[in-house]
Every structure is written in structure tokens, then in C-alpha cells.
Amino acid sequence: MHVLIIGAGLAGLTCGRVLDSLGVTVTLIEASDGVGGRVRSDQSDGFTFDRGFQVLFDAYPAARRHLDMAALQLRRFEPGAIICAAGKRFVLTDPLRDRAAALDAALAPVVPPLDKLRVLLLALQLRRQSIEAILAGDDETTLAYLQRRGFSAQTIATFFRPFYGGIFLDRSLRTSAKCFRFDFKMLSEGMAALPAGGMGAIAEQLAAPLLARGLIRLNAPAMELLSANGRVVGTRLASGEEIYADAVVVATPAPEAARLTGLPMPQGALQTTTIYFGGMQPIYRGRKIVLNAAPDGLVNNAQMISNVAPEYAPPGRHLLSVTLLGVAEMSDEELYRGALADLRRMFAGDAVALSALAGYQPLRIYRIAYAQFPQAPGIHPLLPDNRSGRAGLYFAGEFTEASSLNAAMISGEKCAAAMLLDR
Numbered sequence: 001m002h003v004l005i006i007g008a009g010l011a012g013l014t015c016g017r018v019l020d021s022l023g024v025t026v027t028l029i030e031a032s033d034g035v036g037g038r039v040r041s042d043q044s045d046g047f048t049f050d051r052g053f054q055v056l057f058d059a060y061p062a063a064r065r066h067l068d069m070a071a072l073q074l075r076r077f078e079p080g081a082i083i084c085a086a087g088k089r090f091v092l093t094d095p096l097r098d099r100a101a102a103l104d105a106a107l108a109p110v111v112p113p114l115d116k117l118r119v120l121l122l123a124l125q126l127r128r129q130s131i132e133a134i135l136a137g138d139d140e141t142t143l144a145y146l147q148r149r150g151f152s153a154q155t156i157a158t159f160f161r162p163f164y165g166g167i168f169l170d171r172s173l174r175t176s177a178k179c180f181r182f183d184f185k186m187l188s189e190g191m192a193a194l195p196a197g198g199m200g201a202i203a204e205q206l207a208a209p210l211l212a213r214g215l216i217r218l219n220a221p222a223m224e225l226l227s228a229n230g231r232v233v234g235t236r237l238a239s240g241e242e243i244y245a246d247a248v249v250v251a252t253p254a255p256e257a258a259r260l261t262g263l264p265m266p267q268g269a270l271q272t273t274t275i276y277f278g279g280m281q282p283i284y285r286g287r288k289i290v291l292n293a294a295p296d297g298l299v300n301n302a303q304m305i306s307n308v309a310p311e312y313a314p315p316g317r318h319l320l321s322v323t324l325l326g327v328a329e330m331s332d333e334e335l336y337r338g339a340l341a342d343l344r345r346m347f348a349g350d351a352v353a354l355s356a357l358a359g360y361q362p363l364r365i366y367r368i369a370y371a372q373f374p375q376a377p378g379i380h381p382l383l384p385d386n387r388s389g390r391a392g393l394y395f396a397g398e399f400t401e402a403s404s405l406n407a408a409m410i411s412g413e414k415c416a417a418a419m420l421l422d423r
């Protein structure tokens with residue numbers, strides 16, 4: 001059996017790895033000049049720049065199944081966050097795992113004491129529940145779920161909106177509560193991490209055995225699918241070359257899958273912008289993410305990447321990344337200036353941070369037009385199946401599961417299993 005996989009993101013790579021390991025002949029074609037799709041990193045002047053700030057949760061079940069986590073040399077964030085609100089900074093943490101910050105966090109007035117208990121209770125409950133139980137049943141928005149659990153408007157505004165807004169790329173908290181519960185469970189059972197070599201190292205690790213044997217063709221965009229006798233039998237590349245196979249897997253992002261197949265896909269796009277700055281001193285100590293609680297800020301969150309993973313910066317230099325939600329119609333210059341102005345407000349009164357920040361240089365901007373698809377409550381059971389319903393055509397991509405690294409890998413493995421069963 002020869003399987004053609006269109007797209008070498010995490011889903012296509014996982015599908016290819018599973019099939020290849022079971023003796024199926026695979027060919028992957030990738031439109032761009034490298035593997036990884038949304039999980040790529042660039043190296044320049046000793047810095048590593050992920051193409052958009054993102055993290056790997058080390059508790060992701062699919063990551064544990066498919067990745068050699070030790071070889072990735074994961075560098076972990078500390079739990080919790082530093083919340084910047086009204087010109088002050090407050091630490092919030094998981095007291096069970098971060099004893100050093102537990103006292104500061106217990107005293108932080110930005111989150112009322114009862115809400116701190118609610119966070120602990122939620123963590124304990126979700127740790128006890130299986131992932132299947134968390135994802136089952138009726139759905140609602142994350143906001144409705146948090147309100148139903150009694151969280152105050154203050155905690156929702158100062159912590160949940162920027163923290164989960166940064167994960168869902170949407171501060172409105174209209175994302176499915178199933179996504180929230182799953183991510184909350186992952187974060188209470190493990191840590192958010194960066195591979196020492198950049199997020200792109202995840203894709204490179206998955207791709208390595210396939211690349212080594214010449215099974216992945218880069219710069220090879222599929223233009224259309226080829227059919228014969230009601231069956232999908234291959235693809236025509238932009239170059240005009242035709243590739244035939246016993247089965248074809250579309251492993252592109254949803255909009256391209258819709259274009260290639262004409263089949264319905266999840267609509268919409270969540271966008272984000274990542275701005276990188278380099279400096280001579282870190283603007284804060286420790287490995288926590290920094291949240292901007294201001295409701296009208298340009299910056300949603302910022303992180304001293306080199307505090308977490310020193311390998312991301314050359315010796316003696318420090319790397320700061322800043323996450324904006326959406327892609328604003330602003331020039332690079334305006335973005336750099338706007339982000340720095342927000343950072344100065346966030347660290348107001350902190351002389352050490354402000355003096356360090358004064359020396360920071362703009363390095364790079366990534367505008368990501370398609371980072372995730374919006375996951376409104378109730379969307380997950382309606383997502384496409386790995387079996388397209390058309391003979392010879394399968395799907396592997398986050399869009400069959402949920403919008404995450406874990407989901408993309410699960411989609412890849414489920415697609416491989418479906419093909420093997422249908423053989």
C-alpha cells in the first residue's frame with residue numbers, strides 16, 4: 001500500500017511516522033521549504049525565534065506517545081503567572097508545586113482568597129477526572145463555566161482572560177469549556193515547556209527518520225486532487241507533476257483542505273502576532289509568563305524566553321517575546337513602539353525592569369494569519385472525520401479533533417489507524 005500525505009505539519013508527520021513504522025510506503029509532500037507547518041523556528045544571530053509564541057504541555061498524552069521528550073531537552077515555565085494590573089505586579093502560582101512563590105501568591109490581593117481556593121479545587125477535580133470524562137457531555141463557553149463555578153468578575157478579568165486568552169488566542173473566553181478544562185488539566189498535571197532547540201525541534205524530531213529516507217518532498221504544493229472511477233487516486237502538484245497512490249491524506253490547515261476537497265471544514269481563523277526584543281539584562285527574574293490585565297492593552301502576554309530556555313539567546317544576551325492577539329494593521333515600527341509602551345506600563349515603578357527595557361532592541365515580528373480555528377462550544381462532535389466519506393481520501397489535521405499540538409498528533413494517529421482498518 002502506498003499512501004500520499006499532503007502537508008508535513010504535526011498531523012501529517014505523525015500519520016506518516018505511524019504508517020511507516022507499520023511497513024506502509026508513504027510519500028509526504030509539503031508546500032513550504034521545511035517541515036512543521038505551524039511549529040517552526042528560525043535561527044539568526046544566535047537567537048532562536050519560534051514562528052509565533054507557543055508552548056508544549058509536557059502532559060500532552062500524544063506528545064508522550066510520539067516524542068522522545070528527553071531528546072527535546074524541555075525547558076519548563078514555572079506554574080502560574082505574574083499579573084500586571086493597575087501599574088502593579090502580582091504573582092499567582094500553584095502552591096503545591098511552586099513553594100518558592102506560594103507565600104507571595106497567597107498574599108496577592110489581585111485574586112480574592114476564595115477564588116484561589118476555587119482554582120485549587122478545580123485542579124484537584126480535573127486531575128481526578130479522565131480526559132474522556134472532561135470532553136464528554138454538554139458544552140458551554142469557558143466564561144459561562146467559570147461563572148458557574150463561582151469565580152469573581154475580578155479574577156476572570158485579571159487572570160483568566162489574559163492567561164487563557166493567550167492560549168485560545170481570544171480573550172473573550174467564548175472558547176468551548178471542554179478546551180479550557182483539558183488545558184487546565186494539562187497545566188495542573190505538567191508544565192508548559194520549550195525544547196532547547198526551539199519549538200521547531202518537535203517537528204524535526206518527528207520528521208527525521210522520514211527525511212533521512214527521502215520520503216518527504218519540500219517545496220511541493222498540491223494544486224488539486226486526482227480522481228478515477230469515483231476514487232481519489234493522487235494529486236497534481238503546482239509543477240504539473242502527478243503523483244498517484246492507493247490512498248491520499250489531506251493534512252493541510254482547514255481552509256486548504258476545504259479548497260482541495262470541496263468538503264465542509266471549520267470556519268474562521270484566530271490570528272496572533274509575536275514580537276521579539278533582545279536585551280542585555282532580563283526585565284524580570286524567574287520563569288513565569290507575564291500577563292497584561294489591562295482590558296485595552298495591545299500586549300496580552302510577555303515572556304522572558306531566555307529565562308526559561310537560555311539556549312534561545314546568544315551568550316550575554318536575553319530574548320523577550322511579546323504576544324498580541326490578532327494581526328493589527330500597524331507597521332513594524334508602530335508595533336515595536338506600541339509593545340514597548342505597554343511593557344513600560346506593565347512594569348511601572350519597577351526601576352530595574354524599566355532600565356533593562358530601555359536597552360531592548362526590536363528583533364523580529366511574526367504575523368500569524370492562521371494560528372488556530374475558533375472552537376465555539378459544541379463544535380467538536382461536528383468536526384470532520386478522518387474518513388472523508390470519499391473513497392481513497394482521508395484527513396489528518398487538527399481540524400478533525402481540536403486546535404492544538406496534541407490534537408494534531410492524535411488526528412495523525414487516528415487517520416493512520418482508519419487507513420489500516422480499511423485496507
Ligand SMILES: Cc1cc2nc3c(=O)[nH]c(=O)nc-3n(C[C@H](O)[C@H](O)[C@H](O)COP(=O)(O)OP(=O)(O)OC[C@H]3O[C@@H](n4cnc5c(N)ncnc54)[C@H](O)[C@@H]3O)c2cc1C
Binds near residue numbers: 031039368398
Ligand atoms: C502562534 C501559534 C501559537 C499556538 N499555540 C499553541 C500552544 O501553545 N499549544 C498548542 O497545543 N497548540 C498551539 N497552536 C496550535 C498548533 O500549532 C496547531 O494546532 C498544530 O500545529 C496544527 O498542526 P497541523 O499538522 O494540523 O497543521 P499545520 O501545522 O498547519 O500543517 C499543515 C501543513 O500543510 C502544508 N500545506 C498546506 N497546503 C498545502 C498544499 N496544498 N500542498 C502541500 N502542503 C500543504 C503547510 O505548509 C503545513 O506544513 C498554536 C499555533 C500557532 C500558529
